[in-house]
Amino acid sequence: MIATNKTHAPELSSWVESANAADCDFPIQNLPFAIFRRTGSTEAFRGGVAIGDQIVDLAALGNAGFINGDAGEALANGNKPTLNDLMGMAPKYWSALRLALSEALATGSASQETVSGCLVAQSDVEYDLPCVIGDYTDFYTSIYHATSVGSLFRPDNPLLPNYKWIPIGYHGRSSSIGISGQEFHRPKGQTKPPTADTPSLGACKRLDYEMEMGIYIGGGNAMGDTISIEDAEDHVFGLCLFNDLSARDIQAWEYQPLGPFLAKNFASTVSPWVVTNEALAPFRAAWSRDVNDPQPLDYLTGTQNSEQGSYDVELEVFVETAKMREGGEAPVKLSQSNFHHSYWTVAQMVAHHTVNGCNLRPGDFIGSGTQSGPSYEESGSMLELSNGGKQQIDLGNGETRTFLEDGDSVIMRGYCQRDGAARIGFGEVSALVLPAKD
Helix, strand or coil: CCCCCHHHCCCCCECCHHHHCCCCCCCCCCCCEEEEEECCCCCCCEEEEEECCEEEEHHHHHHHCCCCHHHHHHHHHHCCCCCHHHHCCCHHHHHHHHHHHHHHHECCCCCHHHHHCCEEEHHHEEEECCCCCCCEEEECCCHHHHHHHHHHHCCCCCCCCCCCCCCCEEECCHHHEEECCEEEECCEEEECCCCCCCCEEEECCCEECCEEEEEEECCCCCCCCCCCCCCHHHHEEEEEEEECCEEHHHHHHHCCCCCCCCCCCCCEEECCCEEECCCCHHHEECCCCCCCCCCCCHHHCCHHHHHHCEECCEEEEEEECHHHHHHCCCCEEEEEEEHHHCCCCHHHHHHHHHCCCCCCCCCCEEECCCCCCCCHHHCCCHHHHCCCCCCCEECCCCCEECCCCCCCEEEEEEEECCCCCCCEEEEEEEEEEECCCC
16 A cells, blocks of 8 residues: 655655745655756766756765665666666665655755755756656556547447456557657658548648656566556556657558557657656545446456545646747647546556566556546547547637647646645646658
């Protein structure tokens, strides 16, 4: 069971003053991880932890030599060019490092002078992927998204009969996952409009975003072994924001019979910061299935999953057009939803992924699938907002969209907030659409 402890105390404050602002994504109760270096430098990328508008440079902190024991072992793995070795450690090491960082950054800490020399401003850095992502699996956990999209692609059979029994997913391509801030060219592919007799090759005309959560696997399992739903939490290092960009016209032509392929492997984008599973403990909630729906099979049912399987994470999507950028206008919010709408939990995804003996490894990545909610305003994609391209989305400045246009930037943000806990955030993930290459 992921339990709260003194690192979550809402009254806890930091000597890093920016971390104490009410709307700060990275208060001392958060302490997420990323891989960074100073912008434009030849420094090695290394691990860092966010605190306010600063980053604790874990390599510099390791050189300071005052963090020892389990926390010291975790720190040694956290200051490498990727977080894979840290992710592969047992949860007790993650927790020990979190506690040591919390104590070092807390108001009144005896380590303030030492740690202050290990800080780098977030405004001065660039990020790399948090880890080497060996394998990537994308699930389909929002029943609202599945039903909405299914009704567009298969009006006579929108929700397939296996959906309520199995956490549906497909294996994606990890090489095309990039870090927030990336610019990507509009993909090309084969499409066949309903009015055409034959398919043709060309630039995607129905480019879309998908508002998802990303899950990083910690310690894995040997091939042939399974991870039980009760043990699944020990194998989850943390979560991030994930924009699984999609070429809907390419997808419509290729997805049957084997599912997504070129429509999904050109520019998926993750946020730099990984919010640890422990940091999210105050925002866990009970999970249950509607009594009128099939109840999960035994291997997908567990006490811990029922008591705190859900994550209360608010998710927002904004679009900034070239016109907005040139005119100094703020991006416009298109939708807002919450991860707690998910029909399947993170633990159920992990348990199902390994029930056949599939081996997960540290740094493997799971996409939650588009996180749409029950209302139109909670649609997690433009495919839903535009009703399959049939209606215009008003951006409020004289511009409209059905799908993304060249020059558009998609920005996603996420945060957790509730009474009795300090607000924590995920930062943001952004990606800019460039014209297709000749």
